[in-house]
Every structure is written in C-alpha cells, then in structure tokens.
Amino acid sequence: MKLLNNDKTILIVGLGLIGGSYARALKKLGFTVNAITRSQETVDYAMQEGIVDYATNRIEPKLIAGAKLIVFSLYPHVFMAWLKENQKYFSPGTILTDVTGVKTEVVYPVQEMLREDVEFIAAHPMAGREVYGVKNSDDAIFHGANYIVIPTEKNTPEAIALCEDLGRLLGFSTISRLTPQQHDDMIAFLSQLTHCIAVSLMTCNDSEDMQKYTGDSFRDLTRIARINDAMWSELFLMNKEALLKHMEQFEKEFHRLKDALKNDDAETMREMMRLSSERRALFDK
Amino acid sequence: MKLLNNDKTILIVGLGLIGGSYARALKKLGFTVNAITRSQETVDYAMQEGIVDYATNRIEPKLIAGAKLIVFSLYPHVFMAWLKENQKYFSPGTILTDVTGVKTEVVYPVQEMLREDVEFIAAHPMAGREVYGVKNSDDAIFHGANYIVIPTEKNTPEAIALCEDLGRLLGFSTISRLTPQQHDDMIAFLSQLTHCIAVSLMTCNDSEDMQKYTGDSFRDLTRIARINDAMWSELFLMNKEALLKHMEQFEKEFHRLKDALKNDDAETMREMMRLSSERRALFDK
Structure with a gap:
C-alpha cells in the first residue's frame, strides 16, 4: 500500500505544535488535510493561515469517516478517551497513527480496545520545541530528526510500511523500528531523564x-527546562x-564523580571525562 | 588609563583556543600582538595564519619586557609556575590579566607572590568551544557572551577599568564585576556542575x-560532555x-523529583516543572 495512493485526505486530531507541523508538511505535499481540535481559536488560526484545508472543534462523523489515515496528536489519556467515544465513526480499513511520547501504556491498550476492522500503528516523531500550540508549529523541526515506528504483533506489514513512508514524507532523516519496550527504555534515558535533569x-x-x-553550557542544559x-x-x-x-543509574554515576572529587581522586575524574x-x-550530527 | 593609549603591544602567554581568539580580536583592532606558547607547531601556525605578529616557544626577556599588558591563557598550575620563573622580566607598571576558570585559588596566591611594581587583575571570559587549540580559535565566540572582572583589594581602579575596556574591545556583551568567592560560587553552579552532569x-x-x-535534548545536554x-x-x-x-544541592533536588515520581505525586512534579x-x-537571550 502506497501512502494514500487512492485517497489524499488525512485527518489530524489535535492541532498543537506537532499536529500543526504535520499539517503544514502534508499540505505542502499536496494532501488534503482536515483537523479536529479542541479550541475555536486554534480552528480559526489554522484556517486563516491555510495550515489545514478544514478544521472544526466539533466531532463531525463524516469528516472522520472520510479519512483513510488519521494522525492523533493528543495527550495519552485524551487520545484513549477520544477513541472510546468516536471509533464508531471510522470507515473500515482506516489506518490510525499517533505521536505520543510513551508507547507501552498506549499501544497495547489502544490496540486492545480498537475495532477489528481498523489498524493502529504507533509512531514517535522525535522533534519538538519549548513552545506550544499551532502558532509555533513549523515542519522544519522534522529535518535532521529521528522518526520511530513502534509495531506490535497486531500490525500488518502494509500499515508499518505506510507509517514509515509518512515519516519520510514529513522530512525525517532517520526512520527506525523499535518494540514498545525498547522505545520506552530509550525514551526514558534520552528524553525523560534529560528533562528531569534540566528541571532539577x-x-x-x-x-x-x-x-x-x-x-x-548552562543555557544548553536548561533549554528544555521550559516544560509543559x-x-x-x-x-x-x-x-x-x-x-x-x-534516574537511579544517573544518580549513581553522578555520585561516583562527586566521591572522586571529594577524595581528590583526579584519575577517576579524568577517566570518566575521557569515556564521556x-x-x-x-x-555529533 | 585608556587601554594601551601609549603602547599598543600586547603579549599573550599560551596560544590555545582562548589565547588564540584574544589574539585574533586584538589584531583586528590594530594592536601589535606577540605570543609565547609551548609548542613549535602552534608558533608556526599562528605566524603563518597571521593570528599574531610574532610568536615564540622560548622565553625571550625583551619580548616580555616590551609588553605593557600581558594576557595569561594557561592551566592554573602552569600559570603560577611561569610567573615564579619569569616575573623578573616584567617592566615596572606592567598589567597582567588572565582567563582562568577558577579564581580564589589563583588570584590571591598570584597577587601574593607578584612583584610590587606590577599588577594582576583577574578576568574570566565566559566563552568556549568543545574543541581545543589555536587552530579552532575564533573571536566570534565572544559576541553575546559574558566577561567578568574579578578585582581584589590589591587592585587599582585604573587596572580594573583597563581590564573592563579589554572585555568590551574583545566584543563581549556583558561586563560584570565579582569577588573571587562570588565568581567561584557562580562558576561552580553555572559551569562546573553542568559539566559534571553532562559527563555523568x-x-x-x-x-x-x-x-x-x-x-x-540529549544532544544539547551532552554537548559539553566532550571535555578536556x-x-x-x-x-x-x-x-x-x-x-x-x-553537586549536593542538585542531587537533593533530583532526588526529590525521583521521589515524587515514585510516589505518583504528580502535583510535586508539576510544581517543580512550573518553577523551572x-x-x-x-x-533566554
């Protein structure tokens, strides 16, 4: 299945920073992009700026049924609540994907609760900014960035390939596959731990x-300390x-460096610095 | 005293990344810039590229005596050893300054051991790169950066003013004054702690x-993990x-965040994130 060979209509649910950036990229590629999003202000802005073809803050069954690909860019609990409420409107064969930052606790429950005749293939576009909302959306954030597809046993090769195509079309530089557990372990270290450090x-x-x-150096380490x-x-x-x-591994290592300093143990400090x-x-990119 | 009103010759001792960047900036401003540095390779490169007017890896008494301002860009222990050995060559009235990253254990010992007829005024140009050596020197790193002058009771208003002038001439955006203790406390937090975190x-x-x-985010937090x-x-x-x-304050705060997570205490996490x-x-610049 080529990405939307027969139907160039994509629905984005949740038009924030990432949803808006998807919309911008996909519009440029010639897709028809519709959006459902919570605030009227976002709807107005997105329509006015031509970020989408059509946006609404209501549940419009025909809009949902008309999309063969739906991208969810919502908080995890909102995503799951939305599906429960509205999955009845999907057309059979619809492919769903997302941008959620954690996977194990999202992918399995969603695939479990979902209708048998639609398919959810999880993805994580590893790009962002420290600002929020559609007004700050910008598809340039995808260039040079990593895009991860997170299939499970329930996914078909076709949906996985479509999701990877989507990442490439959006402009990501590296497309990878991970299991939900691998993803969450990696994201805990590379992204969540770094945010914990910056905040602290x-x-x-x-x-x-x-x-x-x-x-x-301080500016770089705390850039992500502005956090939603x-x-x-x-x-x-x-x-x-x-x-x-x-967090515990990091604490242990930081403590080891502190002990080396306390004991005037220059050699341990220097070894850590050389390994680092x-x-x-x-x-380096 | 205007910066080198009567004598436009500056000597730089130690032509690495920072010494080389000083040389480039000062040459552009029309000063005569000489350098004493350890390696012949650096001497050759600096002469060939016109980064300095003259460089040598030997102690040339006339070169030292001919400078009214000398900038030391050396490791702390090398700086002190150099002074002990060579201060006999200074002309009376010479102003010395430095770029060393710590002050309490440098400024007081240096001012204590120094001849009475010369003056050392400490400075810390807060700029750098993760690469070393004169080949990577670049005076653009000073633009937008902070320059701190660290006077003690032994300093004259004239030398302090000259040192501040130097910072402005080099292109720094903010010039401040701190005591050695204030400087070291600030640098421990803003720079040294961040390097400890990045390495760990x-x-x-x-x-x-x-x-x-x-x-x-991970790239930003670890940029400075490439460390000399x-x-x-x-x-x-x-x-x-x-x-x-x-380090202990940071550890305590990081631990508090970890405990909040462990206890499902979303409110404490969110409070920390909001304060952060x-x-x-x-x-933000």
Whole structure:
C-alpha cells in the first residue's frame, strides 16, 4: 500500500505544535488535510493561515469517516478517551497513527480496545520545541530528526510500511523500528531523564542574577527546562519504571564523580571525562 | 588609563583556543600582538595564519619586557609556575590579566607572590568551544557572551577599568564585576556542575546505538560532555568546596523529583516543572 495512493485526505486530531507541523508538511505535499481540535481559536488560526484545508472543534462523523489515515496528536489519556467515544465513526480499513511520547501504556491498550476492522500503528516523531500550540508549529523541526515506528504483533506489514513512508514524507532523516519496550527504555534515558535533569538544575538554586553570568553550557542544559507540566508529568508517570531505572543509574554515576572529587581522586575524574568525550563524539550530527 | 593609549603591544602567554581568539580580536583592532606558547607547531601556525605578529616557544626577556599588558591563557598550575620563573622580566607598571576558570585559588596566591611594581587583575571570559587549540580559535565566540572582572583589594581602579575596556574591545556583551568567592560560587553552579552532569549522563548508560534515536535534548545536554580532562579535573579540584556544595544541592533536588515520581505525586512534579519553566524564561537571550 502506497501512502494514500487512492485517497489524499488525512485527518489530524489535535492541532498543537506537532499536529500543526504535520499539517503544514502534508499540505505542502499536496494532501488534503482536515483537523479536529479542541479550541475555536486554534480552528480559526489554522484556517486563516491555510495550515489545514478544514478544521472544526466539533466531532463531525463524516469528516472522520472520510479519512483513510488519521494522525492523533493528543495527550495519552485524551487520545484513549477520544477513541472510546468516536471509533464508531471510522470507515473500515482506516489506518490510525499517533505521536505520543510513551508507547507501552498506549499501544497495547489502544490496540486492545480498537475495532477489528481498523489498524493502529504507533509512531514517535522525535522533534519538538519549548513552545506550544499551532502558532509555533513549523515542519522544519522534522529535518535532521529521528522518526520511530513502534509495531506490535497486531500490525500488518502494509500499515508499518505506510507509517514509515509518512515519516519520510514529513522530512525525517532517520526512520527506525523499535518494540514498545525498547522505545520506552530509550525514551526514558534520552528524553525523560534529560528533562528531569534540566528541571532539577533549574530549581536547585534560587540565587538571583545568574542569567547575567551564564555561559552557553548552562543555557544548553536548561533549554528544555521550559516544560509543559501537564504533558510531561503524564508521560513520566506512564513510563515510571523505565524512568526510575535510568534516574537511579544517573544518580549513581553522578555520585561516583562527586566521591572522586571529594577524595581528590583526579584519575577517576579524568577517566570518566575521557569515556564521556569518546562516547559523545558518536552523537555529533 | 585608556587601554594601551601609549603602547599598543600586547603579549599573550599560551596560544590555545582562548589565547588564540584574544589574539585574533586584538589584531583586528590594530594592536601589535606577540605570543609565547609551548609548542613549535602552534608558533608556526599562528605566524603563518597571521593570528599574531610574532610568536615564540622560548622565553625571550625583551619580548616580555616590551609588553605593557600581558594576557595569561594557561592551566592554573602552569600559570603560577611561569610567573615564579619569569616575573623578573616584567617592566615596572606592567598589567597582567588572565582567563582562568577558577579564581580564589589563583588570584590571591598570584597577587601574593607578584612583584610590587606590577599588577594582576583577574578576568574570566565566559566563552568556549568543545574543541581545543589555536587552530579552532575564533573571536566570534565572544559576541553575546559574558566577561567578568574579578578585582581584589590589591587592585587599582585604573587596572580594573583597563581590564573592563579589554572585555568590551574583545566584543563581549556583558561586563560584570565579582569577588573571587562570588565568581567561584557562580562558576561552580553555572559551569562546573553542568559539566559534571553532562559527563555523568554520558557515562551512566553504555547501550549502543543511542545516537540513532536521540533528539536534540540529549544532544544539547551532552554537548559539553566532550571535555578536556586535564584542564577540567584541575579546575574542579581547585574549586572543590563550592562545586561539592552545588553537586549536593542538585542531587537533593533530583532526588526529590525521583521521589515524587515514585510516589505518583504528580502535583510535586508539576510544581517543580512550573518553577523551572518560570526561571528558565529569564535566561533566554
């Protein structure tokens, strides 16, 4: 199945930063992009700016039935509630995908509750900004970024291929596949732990005027300390075990460095720094 | 005293990333810039590229005596050893300044051992890169960055003003004054702690292929994990008490976030995230 060979209509549910960026990219590619989103303000803005062809803040059964591909860009609990309420409107054969930041606690329950004649293939576009909402959406954030497809045994090769095509069309540079568990372990380390660190770094010192003296290193480490508290606390709790494991590993390692400093053990410090430098070199784009 | 009104010759001792960047900026401004540096390769490169007017890897007494302003860009222990050996060559009235990343354990010992007829005024240009050496020097790193002057009771208003002028001429955006203790406390938090975090984050997980999945947040948090182990371990040890204090504050706060997650305490997590977001907004350039 080629991506929407026969039907170029895509529905996006949730027109925030990521949903809006999907819409912009897909419109440029010639798709018809419709959206259902909560706020009237978003609807008005998206229509006015031509980010979508049509948007509404109501549930319009015909709009839902008319899409062969639906992208959900919602908080996990909202996503699941929406499906329960509205899956009756899907046309048979509809492919659903998402952008949710955790998978184990989303993919299995969704596939479990879903009608047999539609298919949910999970995806995680690893791109974002520290600002929110459709007004900040920008499909350039996908360029150079990673896109992960997270299939389970319930997925068909066709839906997996379609989801990978979508990532390529959106402009992502690397398309990978992971299991839900691999994804959540990876995301706990690479994304959630880094946000925990940034938040703690920002809140552990209340000295004033620090911004007057800061260099780029502090700015870089705390860029992500501007954080959507409702979304991230939900994501943390949904990935609690994996995140706690990585927080503990980090704590242990940080403590080892502290002990080395306390004991004037320059050699341990230098060994850690050399290993760190060597590993970091692999991450340069 | 205007910066080098009567004598436009500046000597730089140590032509690495920062020394080389000073040289480039000062040459563009029309100063005569000489350098003493350890390696012949650096000497050759700097002369060939016109980064300095003259460079040598020997101690040339006339070169030292001919400079009214000398900038030291050396590891702390090398800086102090150099002064002991060579201060006999300074002309009376010479102003010395530096770029060292810690101050309490540098400024007082240097001012204590120094001849009475010359003056050392400490400075910290808060700019850098993750690469080293004169070949990577670039005076653009000073633009938008902070420059801190760290006077003590031994300094004259004239030398302080000259040192501040130097920061402005180099292109720094903000020029501030701090005491050595204030500087070291600030640097322990804003710079050294962030490097400790980046190193620990990079070494706490040896999973392979992480770079395939990473988003920008992990890249940003670990940019500074490529670190000169000889220099940073020396700087950490020279600022041990202040750094340990901040490491412990960070550990405590990180642990508080971990406990909140462990206890499903979304409200504490969200409070920390909101405080973090609010504070981080102040750091935007």
